[in-house]
Amino acid sequence: MSRRERNLVLARVAIVVVAVGILELLARLGTFGPTLSVPPSVMLQTLMASLADGTLVPDVVRTAIEIGLAYAIALAIGLPLGVVLWRSRPLAIAVEPYLLAYYVIPLFAFYPLFIKIFGGGIAPIVAIGVINGIGAIAMNVLVGLREIPRVQLAVARSLMLGQTQTLLHVVVPATIPQAFVGIRLGFIYSLIGVIAAEFILATAGVGYRIAYDYNNFESRSMFATILLVLIASIAANQALISIERRLQRHRRA
Amino acid sequence: MRVTLQGIGKSYPTQGGGTFVALENVSLEIREGEFLALIGVSGCGKSTLLELIAGLQTPTAGTIAFDGIPHVGPHPRVSVVFQEDSTFPWKTVAGNIGFGLEMRGADPKARARRVEAMIDLVGLRGFEDRYPHQLSGGMRQRVAIGRTLVLDPAILLMDEPFGALDEQTRFLLGEELLRIWRESGATVVFVTHSLHEAVQLADRIAVIAPRPGRIVRIIDNDLSRPRRESHEAERYGAMIEELRVLLGLEGNREQTRA
Numbered sequence: 001m002s003r004r005e006r007n008l009v010l011a012r013v014a015i016v017v018v019a020v021g022i023l024e025l026l027a028r029l030g031t032f033g034p035t036l037s038v039p040p041s042v043m044l045q046t047l048m049a050s051l052a053d054g055t056l057v058p059d060v061v062r063t064a065i066e067i068g069l070a071y072a073i074a075l076a077i078g079l080p081l082g083v084v085l086w087r088s089r090p091l092a093i094a095v096e097p098y099l100l101a102y103y104v105i106p107l108f109a110f111y112p113l114f115i116k117i118f119g120g121g122i123a124p125i126v127a128i129g130v131i132n133g134i135g136a137i138a139m140n141v142l143v144g145l146r147e148i149p150r151v152q153l154a155v156a157r158s159l160m161l162g163q164t165q166t167l168l169h170v171v172v173p174a175t176i177p178q179a180f181v182g183i184r185l186g187f188i189y190s191l192i193g194v195i196a197a198e199f200i201l202a203t204a205g206v207g208y209r210i211a212y213d214y215n216n217f218e219s220r221s222m223f224a225t226i227l228l229v230l231i232a233s234i235a236a237n238q239a240l241i242s243i244e245r246r247l248q249r250h251r252r253a
Numbered sequence: 254m255r256v257t258l259q260g261i262g263k264s265y266p267t268q269g270g271g272t273f274v275a276l277e278n279v280s281l282e283i284r285e286g287e288f289l290a291l292i293g294v295s296g297c298g299k300s301t302l303l304e305l306i307a308g309l310q311t312p313t314a315g316t317i318a319f320d321g322i323p324h325v326g327p328h329p330r331v332s333v334v335f336q337e338d339s340t341f342p343w344k345t346v347a348g349n350i351g352f353g354l355e356m357r358g359a360d361p362k363a364r365a366r367r368v369e370a371m372i373d374l375v376g377l378r379g380f381e382d383r384y385p386h387q388l389s390g391g392m393r394q395r396v397a398i399g400r401t402l403v404l405d406p407a408i409l410l411m412d413e414p415f416g417a418l419d420e421q422t423r424f425l426l427g428e429e430l431l432r433i434w435r436e437s438g439a440t441v442v443f444v445t446h447s448l449h450e451a452v453q454l455a456d457r458i459a460v461i462a463p464r465p466g467r468i469v470r471i472i473d474n475d476l477s478r479p480r481r482e483s484h485e486a487e488r489y490g491a492m493i494e495e496l497r498v499l500l501g502l503e504g505n506r507e508q509t510r511a
Binding site: 149151152158159161165169170173174176250 | 339
Protein backbone atom coordinates (compact mmCIF):
# COMPACT_ATOMS: atom_id res chain seq x y z
CA MET A 1 0.00 0.00 0.00
CA SER A 2 1.41 3.38 -0.95
CA ARG A 3 1.67 6.18 1.54
CA ARG A 4 -1.14 8.03 -0.19
CA GLU A 5 -3.45 5.02 -0.02
CA ARG A 6 -2.60 4.49 3.64
CA ASN A 7 -3.48 8.09 4.41
CA LEU A 8 -6.79 7.69 2.61
CA VAL A 9 -7.65 4.61 4.66
CA LEU A 10 -6.67 6.46 7.82
CA ALA A 11 -8.91 9.35 6.80
CA ARG A 12 -11.83 6.97 6.29
CA VAL A 13 -11.35 5.41 9.70
CA ALA A 14 -11.01 8.89 11.22
CA ILE A 15 -14.40 9.91 9.81
CA VAL A 16 -16.12 7.02 11.61
CA VAL A 17 -14.17 7.56 14.83
CA VAL A 18 -14.99 11.27 14.88
CA ALA A 19 -18.66 10.66 14.05
CA VAL A 20 -19.02 8.04 16.79
CA GLY A 21 -17.13 10.31 19.20
CA ILE A 22 -19.45 13.23 18.52
CA LEU A 23 -22.49 10.97 18.93
CA GLU A 24 -21.08 9.63 22.21
CA LEU A 25 -20.53 13.15 23.51
CA LEU A 26 -23.94 14.48 22.43
CA ALA A 27 -25.71 11.45 23.91
CA ARG A 28 -23.86 11.77 27.20
CA LEU A 29 -24.89 15.43 27.33
CA GLY A 30 -28.50 14.30 26.89
CA THR A 31 -28.93 16.24 23.62
CA PHE A 32 -31.61 13.89 22.23
CA GLY A 33 -33.79 13.92 25.35
CA PRO A 34 -33.87 11.44 28.21
CA THR A 35 -35.16 8.42 26.23
CA LEU A 36 -33.17 8.62 23.00
CA SER A 37 -29.79 9.73 24.37
CA VAL A 38 -28.01 6.36 24.17
CA PRO A 39 -24.23 6.67 23.71
CA PRO A 40 -22.68 4.25 21.19
CA SER A 41 -20.59 2.67 23.94
CA VAL A 42 -23.77 1.77 25.83
CA MET A 43 -25.34 0.43 22.62
CA LEU A 44 -22.38 -1.90 22.17
CA GLN A 45 -22.47 -3.04 25.83
CA THR A 46 -26.19 -3.70 25.62
CA LEU A 47 -25.72 -5.63 22.39
CA MET A 48 -22.95 -7.80 23.83
CA ALA A 49 -25.05 -8.47 26.93
CA SER A 50 -28.19 -9.46 25.03
CA LEU A 51 -26.16 -11.75 22.76
CA ALA A 52 -24.38 -13.25 25.79
CA ASP A 53 -27.50 -13.92 27.80
CA GLY A 54 -29.22 -15.29 24.71
CA THR A 55 -32.26 -12.98 24.71
CA LEU A 56 -31.55 -11.71 21.17
CA VAL A 57 -30.27 -15.00 19.72
CA PRO A 58 -33.63 -16.53 18.63
CA ASP A 59 -34.49 -13.33 16.77
CA VAL A 60 -31.11 -13.23 15.05
CA VAL A 61 -31.43 -16.89 14.03
CA ARG A 62 -34.92 -16.38 12.70
CA THR A 63 -33.96 -13.31 10.69
CA ALA A 64 -30.87 -15.05 9.33
CA ILE A 65 -33.02 -17.97 8.17
CA GLU A 66 -35.50 -15.62 6.51
CA ILE A 67 -32.75 -13.72 4.71
CA GLY A 68 -31.04 -16.95 3.70
CA LEU A 69 -34.29 -18.38 2.33
CA ALA A 70 -35.27 -15.17 0.56
CA TYR A 71 -31.84 -14.83 -1.01
CA ALA A 72 -31.67 -18.48 -2.09
CA ILE A 73 -35.09 -18.25 -3.76
CA ALA A 74 -34.23 -14.87 -5.34
CA LEU A 75 -31.08 -16.45 -6.84
CA ALA A 76 -32.94 -19.57 -7.93
CA ILE A 77 -35.43 -17.43 -9.86
CA GLY A 78 -33.29 -14.41 -10.78
CA LEU A 79 -30.29 -16.19 -12.32
CA PRO A 80 -32.30 -18.39 -14.74
CA LEU A 81 -34.60 -15.45 -15.48
CA GLY A 82 -31.60 -13.40 -16.67
CA VAL A 83 -30.53 -16.28 -18.93
CA VAL A 84 -34.04 -16.78 -20.33
CA LEU A 85 -34.37 -13.06 -21.11
CA TRP A 86 -30.99 -13.20 -22.89
CA ARG A 87 -32.05 -16.15 -25.03
CA SER A 88 -35.45 -14.72 -25.92
CA ARG A 89 -35.28 -11.24 -27.36
CA PRO A 90 -39.09 -10.76 -27.66
CA LEU A 91 -39.58 -11.81 -24.05
CA ALA A 92 -36.84 -9.41 -22.92
CA ILE A 93 -38.42 -6.53 -24.82
CA ALA A 94 -41.77 -7.32 -23.22
CA VAL A 95 -40.55 -7.82 -19.65
CA GLU A 96 -37.58 -5.47 -19.27
CA PRO A 97 -39.47 -2.21 -18.55
CA TYR A 98 -41.30 -3.91 -15.67
CA LEU A 99 -38.13 -5.40 -14.29
CA LEU A 100 -36.45 -1.99 -14.35
CA ALA A 101 -39.46 -0.12 -12.95
CA TYR A 102 -40.77 -2.34 -10.21
CA TYR A 103 -38.50 -0.84 -7.56
CA VAL A 104 -40.74 2.18 -7.92
CA ILE A 105 -43.68 0.22 -6.50
CA PRO A 106 -44.13 0.82 -2.74
CA LEU A 107 -44.04 -2.90 -2.08
CA PHE A 108 -44.61 -2.55 1.67
CA ALA A 109 -47.90 -0.77 1.16
CA PHE A 110 -49.24 -4.06 -0.12
CA TYR A 111 -48.44 -5.98 3.05
CA PRO A 112 -52.08 -6.88 3.80
CA LEU A 113 -52.17 -8.57 0.42
CA PHE A 114 -49.03 -10.53 1.28
CA ILE A 115 -50.62 -11.77 4.47
CA LYS A 116 -53.75 -12.73 2.53
CA ILE A 117 -51.70 -14.66 -0.06
CA PHE A 118 -48.94 -16.16 2.09
CA GLY A 119 -50.61 -16.33 5.49
CA GLY A 120 -48.83 -15.58 8.75
CA GLY A 121 -45.41 -16.85 9.80
CA ILE A 122 -42.27 -16.26 7.81
CA ALA A 123 -43.73 -16.83 4.33
CA PRO A 124 -44.89 -13.24 3.57
CA ILE A 125 -41.60 -11.85 4.95
CA VAL A 126 -39.52 -14.17 2.82
CA ALA A 127 -41.71 -13.31 -0.18
CA ILE A 128 -40.96 -9.62 0.20
CA GLY A 129 -37.24 -10.39 0.49
CA VAL A 130 -37.42 -12.52 -2.67
CA ILE A 131 -39.28 -9.91 -4.71
CA ASN A 132 -36.87 -7.23 -3.53
CA GLY A 133 -33.84 -9.25 -4.63
CA ILE A 134 -34.88 -10.81 -7.96
CA GLY A 135 -34.76 -7.69 -10.15
CA ALA A 136 -31.15 -6.73 -9.47
CA ILE A 137 -30.01 -10.32 -9.95
CA ALA A 138 -31.86 -10.93 -13.23
CA MET A 139 -30.97 -7.53 -14.74
CA ASN A 140 -27.26 -7.81 -14.00
CA VAL A 141 -27.07 -11.36 -15.34
CA LEU A 142 -28.85 -10.13 -18.47
CA VAL A 143 -26.51 -7.16 -18.88
CA GLY A 144 -23.47 -9.39 -18.31
CA LEU A 145 -24.64 -11.86 -20.96
CA ARG A 146 -25.44 -9.12 -23.45
CA GLU A 147 -22.04 -7.56 -22.99
CA ILE A 148 -20.09 -10.67 -23.95
CA PRO A 149 -17.97 -9.40 -26.86
CA ARG A 150 -19.29 -10.90 -30.10
CA VAL A 151 -15.76 -11.79 -31.08
CA GLN A 152 -15.39 -14.12 -28.08
CA LEU A 153 -18.45 -16.05 -29.22
CA ALA A 154 -17.03 -16.07 -32.76
CA VAL A 155 -13.83 -17.63 -31.38
CA ALA A 156 -15.95 -20.33 -29.74
CA ARG A 157 -17.75 -21.03 -33.01
CA SER A 158 -14.62 -21.07 -35.11
CA LEU A 159 -13.05 -23.52 -32.62
CA MET A 160 -16.20 -25.61 -33.13
CA LEU A 161 -16.99 -25.74 -29.40
CA GLY A 162 -20.15 -27.56 -28.39
CA GLN A 163 -22.96 -25.75 -26.59
CA THR A 164 -21.88 -26.97 -23.15
CA GLN A 165 -18.23 -26.06 -23.81
CA THR A 166 -19.18 -22.60 -25.03
CA LEU A 167 -21.37 -22.10 -21.97
CA LEU A 168 -18.83 -23.32 -19.41
CA HIS A 169 -15.64 -21.94 -20.93
CA VAL A 170 -16.74 -18.72 -22.61
CA VAL A 171 -20.22 -17.54 -21.60
CA VAL A 172 -19.97 -18.15 -17.85
CA PRO A 173 -16.48 -16.71 -17.24
CA ALA A 174 -17.27 -13.74 -19.48
CA THR A 175 -20.48 -13.02 -17.55
CA ILE A 176 -19.42 -13.68 -13.96
CA PRO A 177 -17.98 -10.25 -13.05
CA GLN A 178 -21.15 -8.39 -14.08
CA ALA A 179 -23.49 -11.11 -12.81
CA PHE A 180 -21.80 -10.92 -9.43
CA VAL A 181 -22.76 -7.27 -9.12
CA GLY A 182 -26.36 -8.52 -9.20
CA ILE A 183 -25.57 -11.39 -6.86
CA ARG A 184 -24.23 -8.87 -4.32
CA LEU A 185 -27.00 -6.29 -4.75
CA GLY A 186 -29.60 -9.08 -4.62
CA PHE A 187 -28.32 -10.06 -1.19
CA ILE A 188 -28.47 -6.49 0.11
CA TYR A 189 -31.97 -5.95 -1.30
CA SER A 190 -33.23 -9.26 0.12
CA LEU A 191 -31.78 -8.33 3.51
CA ILE A 192 -33.40 -4.90 3.47
CA GLY A 193 -36.71 -6.40 2.35
CA VAL A 194 -36.74 -9.01 5.10
CA ILE A 195 -35.85 -6.66 7.95
CA ALA A 196 -38.26 -3.97 6.81
CA ALA A 197 -41.02 -6.57 6.40
CA GLU A 198 -40.37 -7.77 9.95
CA PHE A 199 -41.23 -4.29 11.23
CA ILE A 200 -44.80 -4.64 10.05
CA LEU A 201 -45.46 -8.35 9.55
CA ALA A 202 -43.50 -10.34 12.10
CA THR A 203 -43.98 -11.63 15.61
CA ALA A 204 -40.26 -12.29 16.06
CA GLY A 205 -36.99 -11.44 14.37
CA VAL A 206 -34.55 -8.57 14.42
CA GLY A 207 -36.82 -6.07 12.65
CA TYR A 208 -39.72 -6.98 14.90
CA ARG A 209 -37.45 -6.54 17.90
CA ILE A 210 -36.47 -3.01 16.86
CA ALA A 211 -40.14 -2.04 16.33
CA TYR A 212 -41.16 -3.65 19.63
CA ASP A 213 -38.46 -1.82 21.60
CA TYR A 214 -39.39 1.41 19.88
CA ASN A 215 -43.05 1.06 20.89
CA ASN A 216 -42.04 0.26 24.46
CA PHE A 217 -39.48 3.06 24.87
CA GLU A 218 -36.66 0.51 25.22
CA SER A 219 -34.16 2.78 23.51
CA ARG A 220 -31.01 1.01 24.67
CA SER A 221 -32.09 -2.35 23.42
CA MET A 222 -33.50 -0.80 20.22
CA PHE A 223 -30.25 0.94 19.36
CA ALA A 224 -28.27 -2.18 20.29
CA THR A 225 -30.26 -4.20 17.74
CA ILE A 226 -29.96 -1.46 15.08
CA LEU A 227 -26.21 -1.53 15.68
CA LEU A 228 -26.20 -5.29 15.12
CA VAL A 229 -28.08 -4.94 11.81
CA LEU A 230 -25.69 -2.20 10.74
CA ILE A 231 -22.57 -4.21 11.56
CA ALA A 232 -23.92 -7.39 9.98
CA SER A 233 -25.04 -5.77 6.72
CA ILE A 234 -21.84 -3.74 6.30
CA ALA A 235 -19.73 -6.84 7.00
CA ALA A 236 -21.73 -8.90 4.49
CA ASN A 237 -21.49 -6.17 1.87
CA GLN A 238 -17.73 -5.80 2.36
CA ALA A 239 -17.23 -9.55 2.08
CA LEU A 240 -19.20 -9.61 -1.17
CA ILE A 241 -17.35 -6.57 -2.53
CA SER A 242 -14.01 -8.22 -1.89
CA ILE A 243 -15.14 -11.31 -3.81
CA GLU A 244 -16.40 -9.03 -6.58
CA ARG A 245 -13.02 -7.27 -6.78
CA ARG A 246 -11.27 -10.61 -7.07
CA LEU A 247 -13.57 -11.60 -9.91
CA GLN A 248 -13.05 -8.31 -11.71
CA ARG A 249 -9.31 -8.01 -11.28
CA HIS A 250 -8.61 -9.23 -14.80
CA ARG A 251 -11.16 -7.02 -16.43
CA ARG A 252 -9.97 -4.19 -18.54
CA ALA A 253 -10.19 -0.76 -17.00
CA MET B 254 -4.69 -27.09 -47.94
CA ARG B 255 -6.23 -25.58 -51.04
CA VAL B 256 -9.48 -23.60 -50.97
CA THR B 257 -11.80 -23.33 -53.94
CA LEU B 258 -14.52 -20.70 -53.98
CA GLN B 259 -17.04 -21.31 -56.74
CA GLY B 260 -19.59 -18.61 -57.61
CA ILE B 261 -19.89 -17.41 -54.02
CA GLY B 262 -22.67 -14.93 -53.30
CA LYS B 263 -23.96 -13.45 -50.06
CA SER B 264 -27.02 -11.26 -49.76
CA TYR B 265 -29.08 -10.09 -46.83
CA PRO B 266 -32.71 -9.00 -46.68
CA THR B 267 -32.90 -5.30 -45.79
CA GLN B 268 -35.41 -3.69 -43.45
CA GLY B 269 -37.33 -2.12 -46.32
CA GLY B 270 -38.00 -5.56 -47.79
CA GLY B 271 -35.23 -5.31 -50.39
CA THR B 272 -32.00 -7.26 -50.74
CA PHE B 273 -28.47 -6.11 -50.00
CA VAL B 274 -25.89 -7.93 -52.08
CA ALA B 275 -22.66 -8.10 -50.08
CA LEU B 276 -20.83 -10.42 -52.46
CA GLU B 277 -21.64 -11.55 -55.98
CA ASN B 278 -20.19 -14.41 -57.99
CA VAL B 279 -16.82 -14.66 -56.30
CA SER B 280 -14.68 -17.46 -57.68
CA LEU B 281 -11.17 -17.91 -56.39
CA GLU B 282 -8.59 -20.65 -56.02
CA ILE B 283 -6.45 -20.21 -52.92
CA ARG B 284 -3.25 -22.22 -53.41
CA GLU B 285 -1.73 -24.47 -50.83
CA GLY B 286 0.78 -22.61 -48.65
CA GLU B 287 0.38 -19.22 -50.29
CA PHE B 288 -0.05 -15.85 -48.61
CA LEU B 289 -3.10 -14.23 -50.17
CA ALA B 290 -4.24 -10.71 -49.32
CA LEU B 291 -7.83 -9.57 -49.80
CA ILE B 292 -7.83 -5.82 -50.22
CA GLY B 293 -10.67 -3.38 -50.64
CA VAL B 294 -12.24 -0.24 -49.25
CA SER B 295 -14.38 -0.35 -46.10
CA GLY B 296 -17.66 -2.18 -46.63
CA CYS B 297 -16.58 -3.90 -49.84
CA GLY B 298 -17.35 -7.35 -48.45
CA LYS B 299 -13.79 -8.56 -47.83
CA SER B 300 -14.46 -9.42 -44.19
CA THR B 301 -17.69 -11.14 -45.21
CA LEU B 302 -15.73 -13.25 -47.68
CA LEU B 303 -13.32 -14.23 -44.90
CA GLU B 304 -16.17 -15.16 -42.56
CA LEU B 305 -17.68 -17.31 -45.31
CA ILE B 306 -14.41 -19.21 -45.71
CA ALA B 307 -14.26 -19.50 -41.89
CA GLY B 308 -17.76 -21.00 -41.90
CA LEU B 309 -19.00 -18.31 -39.52
CA GLN B 310 -21.50 -17.26 -42.16
CA THR B 311 -23.20 -19.31 -44.86
CA PRO B 312 -23.12 -18.22 -48.50
CA THR B 313 -26.44 -17.66 -50.24
CA ALA B 314 -24.93 -18.90 -53.51
CA GLY B 315 -21.99 -21.02 -54.59
CA THR B 316 -19.79 -23.56 -52.85
CA ILE B 317 -16.62 -23.59 -50.78
CA ALA B 318 -14.33 -26.60 -51.03
CA PHE B 319 -11.22 -27.56 -49.08
CA ASP B 320 -8.88 -29.72 -51.15
CA GLY B 321 -11.78 -30.23 -53.52
CA ILE B 322 -14.23 -31.41 -50.85
CA PRO B 323 -17.25 -29.09 -50.45
CA HIS B 324 -17.74 -27.96 -46.86
CA VAL B 325 -20.30 -25.96 -44.87
CA GLY B 326 -19.61 -24.37 -41.46
CA PRO B 327 -16.39 -24.11 -39.44
CA HIS B 328 -13.63 -26.54 -40.38
CA PRO B 329 -11.25 -28.05 -37.78
CA ARG B 330 -8.18 -27.20 -39.85
CA VAL B 331 -9.21 -23.59 -40.47
CA SER B 332 -8.43 -20.96 -37.83
CA VAL B 333 -9.36 -17.30 -37.59
CA VAL B 334 -7.58 -14.27 -36.13
CA PHE B 335 -10.01 -11.40 -35.67
CA GLN B 336 -9.46 -7.68 -35.92
CA GLU B 337 -10.87 -6.92 -32.46
CA ASP B 338 -9.13 -8.10 -29.35
CA SER B 339 -10.39 -11.66 -28.98
CA THR B 340 -8.28 -12.75 -26.00
CA PHE B 341 -10.12 -14.03 -22.94
CA PRO B 342 -9.49 -11.57 -20.07
CA TRP B 343 -9.90 -14.29 -17.44
CA LYS B 344 -7.07 -16.41 -18.83
CA THR B 345 -3.32 -15.82 -18.75
CA VAL B 346 -1.25 -15.61 -21.93
CA ALA B 347 -0.42 -19.33 -21.62
CA GLY B 348 -4.06 -20.13 -20.78
CA ASN B 349 -5.28 -18.21 -23.82
CA ILE B 350 -2.80 -19.83 -26.17
CA GLY B 351 -3.64 -23.31 -24.86
CA PHE B 352 -7.41 -22.73 -24.95
CA GLY B 353 -8.12 -24.46 -28.27
CA LEU B 354 -5.96 -27.44 -27.35
CA GLU B 355 -7.67 -27.67 -23.97
CA MET B 356 -11.09 -27.65 -25.64
CA ARG B 357 -9.99 -30.35 -28.08
CA GLY B 358 -8.98 -32.52 -25.16
CA ALA B 359 -5.23 -32.55 -25.83
CA ASP B 360 -3.08 -34.39 -23.30
CA PRO B 361 -2.04 -31.79 -20.67
CA LYS B 362 1.68 -32.56 -21.00
CA ALA B 363 1.68 -32.36 -24.77
CA ARG B 364 -0.42 -29.21 -24.49
CA ALA B 365 2.03 -27.53 -22.12
CA ARG B 366 4.90 -28.40 -24.48
CA ARG B 367 3.17 -26.96 -27.52
CA VAL B 368 2.09 -23.83 -25.65
CA GLU B 369 5.69 -23.31 -24.51
CA ALA B 370 6.97 -23.59 -28.07
CA MET B 371 4.24 -21.23 -29.30
CA ILE B 372 5.10 -18.61 -26.65
CA ASP B 373 8.59 -18.50 -28.15
CA LEU B 374 7.31 -18.43 -31.72
CA VAL B 375 5.06 -15.42 -31.14
CA GLY B 376 7.67 -13.68 -28.97
CA LEU B 377 5.84 -13.66 -25.63
CA ARG B 378 8.52 -15.34 -23.51
CA GLY B 379 8.46 -13.80 -20.03
CA PHE B 380 4.77 -12.85 -20.33
CA GLU B 381 3.26 -16.37 -19.98
CA ASP B 382 1.57 -15.61 -16.67
CA ARG B 383 0.35 -12.13 -17.49
CA TYR B 384 -3.30 -11.38 -18.15
CA PRO B 385 -4.43 -9.61 -21.35
CA HIS B 386 -5.19 -6.34 -19.55
CA GLN B 387 -1.52 -6.18 -18.59
CA LEU B 388 -0.44 -6.34 -22.25
CA SER B 389 -0.34 -3.85 -25.11
CA GLY B 390 -2.70 -4.20 -28.07
CA GLY B 391 0.11 -5.65 -30.19
CA MET B 392 0.94 -8.28 -27.59
CA ARG B 393 -2.72 -9.25 -27.26
CA GLN B 394 -2.79 -9.80 -31.01
CA ARG B 395 0.29 -12.01 -30.68
CA VAL B 396 -1.66 -14.03 -28.10
CA ALA B 397 -4.59 -14.37 -30.52
CA ILE B 398 -2.23 -15.46 -33.31
CA GLY B 399 -0.56 -17.96 -30.98
CA ARG B 400 -3.93 -19.36 -29.93
CA THR B 401 -4.80 -20.16 -33.54
CA LEU B 402 -1.35 -21.32 -34.70
CA VAL B 403 -0.95 -23.78 -31.83
CA LEU B 404 -3.79 -25.78 -33.39
CA ASP B 405 -1.56 -26.24 -36.43
CA PRO B 406 -4.15 -24.94 -38.90
CA ALA B 407 -3.81 -25.71 -42.59
CA ILE B 408 -5.48 -22.38 -43.31
CA LEU B 409 -5.03 -19.24 -41.27
CA LEU B 410 -7.67 -16.58 -41.89
CA MET B 411 -6.79 -13.11 -40.65
CA ASP B 412 -9.30 -10.26 -40.62
CA GLU B 413 -7.29 -7.03 -40.47
CA PRO B 414 -5.39 -8.49 -37.51
CA PHE B 415 -3.16 -5.44 -37.15
CA GLY B 416 -5.85 -2.90 -38.00
CA ALA B 417 -6.10 -1.51 -34.47
CA LEU B 418 -2.34 -1.12 -34.05
CA ASP B 419 0.03 1.74 -34.76
CA GLU B 420 2.06 1.78 -37.98
CA GLN B 421 5.37 0.64 -36.44
CA THR B 422 3.86 -2.27 -34.49
CA ARG B 423 1.89 -3.22 -37.57
CA PHE B 424 5.04 -3.39 -39.69
CA LEU B 425 7.02 -5.39 -37.12
CA LEU B 426 4.20 -7.86 -36.52
CA GLY B 427 3.83 -8.21 -40.29
CA GLU B 428 7.49 -9.22 -40.59
CA GLU B 429 7.05 -11.70 -37.75
CA LEU B 430 3.93 -13.07 -39.34
CA LEU B 431 5.95 -13.79 -42.49
CA ARG B 432 8.53 -15.69 -40.42
CA ILE B 433 5.78 -17.66 -38.66
CA TRP B 434 4.05 -18.33 -41.98
CA ARG B 435 7.28 -19.74 -43.46
CA GLU B 436 7.88 -21.93 -40.39
CA SER B 437 4.33 -23.24 -40.18
CA GLY B 438 3.70 -23.78 -43.89
CA ALA B 439 0.05 -22.77 -43.48
CA THR B 440 -2.01 -21.08 -46.16
CA VAL B 441 -2.71 -17.51 -45.07
CA VAL B 442 -5.66 -15.40 -46.20
CA PHE B 443 -5.16 -11.87 -44.94
CA VAL B 444 -7.82 -9.15 -45.12
CA THR B 445 -6.53 -5.59 -45.13
CA HIS B 446 -7.34 -2.14 -46.43
CA SER B 447 -3.71 -1.07 -46.32
CA LEU B 448 -1.94 -1.06 -49.69
CA HIS B 449 1.50 -1.19 -48.08
CA GLU B 450 0.55 -4.06 -45.80
CA ALA B 451 -0.72 -6.06 -48.78
CA VAL B 452 2.43 -5.39 -50.80
CA GLN B 453 4.70 -6.08 -47.82
CA LEU B 454 3.13 -9.44 -47.02
CA ALA B 455 1.27 -11.19 -49.82
CA ASP B 456 2.21 -13.51 -52.70
CA ARG B 457 -1.00 -12.56 -54.42
CA ILE B 458 -3.34 -9.66 -53.83
CA ALA B 459 -7.03 -10.03 -54.66
CA VAL B 460 -8.63 -6.62 -55.16
CA ILE B 461 -12.28 -6.46 -54.15
CA ALA B 462 -14.61 -3.75 -55.40
CA PRO B 463 -17.74 -2.79 -53.47
CA ARG B 464 -21.51 -2.88 -54.12
CA PRO B 465 -21.76 -5.68 -54.89
CA GLY B 466 -18.50 -7.12 -53.54
CA ARG B 467 -16.57 -8.86 -56.29
CA ILE B 468 -12.97 -9.62 -57.21
CA VAL B 469 -11.84 -7.22 -59.92
CA ARG B 470 -8.21 -8.30 -60.23
CA ILE B 471 -5.67 -10.65 -58.73
CA ILE B 472 -2.15 -9.25 -58.72
CA ASP B 473 0.91 -11.52 -58.50
CA ASN B 474 3.44 -9.96 -56.16
CA ASP B 475 6.90 -11.19 -57.13
CA LEU B 476 8.91 -8.52 -55.32
CA SER B 477 11.83 -10.15 -53.54
CA ARG B 478 11.57 -10.55 -49.77
CA PRO B 479 12.12 -8.87 -47.40
CA ARG B 480 10.19 -6.16 -49.18
CA ARG B 481 11.03 -2.56 -48.57
CA GLU B 482 9.92 0.48 -50.49
CA SER B 483 13.62 1.37 -50.90
CA HIS B 484 14.76 -2.01 -52.32
CA GLU B 485 12.92 -2.04 -55.61
CA ALA B 486 11.49 1.43 -55.40
CA GLU B 487 10.15 1.53 -58.95
CA ARG B 488 8.36 -1.84 -58.96
CA TYR B 489 7.11 -1.33 -55.40
CA GLY B 490 5.74 2.07 -56.36
CA ALA B 491 4.18 0.71 -59.53
CA MET B 492 2.39 -2.00 -57.59
CA ILE B 493 1.03 0.45 -55.04
CA GLU B 494 -0.06 2.67 -57.92
CA GLU B 495 -1.83 -0.21 -59.65
CA LEU B 496 -3.71 -1.08 -56.47
CA ARG B 497 -4.60 2.54 -55.95
CA VAL B 498 -6.14 2.75 -59.42
CA LEU B 499 -8.00 -0.54 -58.99
CA LEU B 500 -9.41 0.65 -55.69
CA GLY B 501 -10.53 3.91 -57.26
CA LEU B 502 -8.33 5.96 -54.97
CA GLU B 503 -6.44 7.83 -57.66
CA GLY B 504 -6.16 11.55 -57.00
CA ASN B 505 -6.93 11.08 -53.35
CA ARG B 506 -3.52 10.16 -51.99
CA GLU B 507 -4.20 11.25 -48.44
CA GLN B 508 -6.48 8.30 -47.81
CA THR B 509 -4.31 5.60 -49.29
CA ARG B 510 -1.53 5.49 -46.75
CA ALA B 511 -3.46 3.57 -44.13
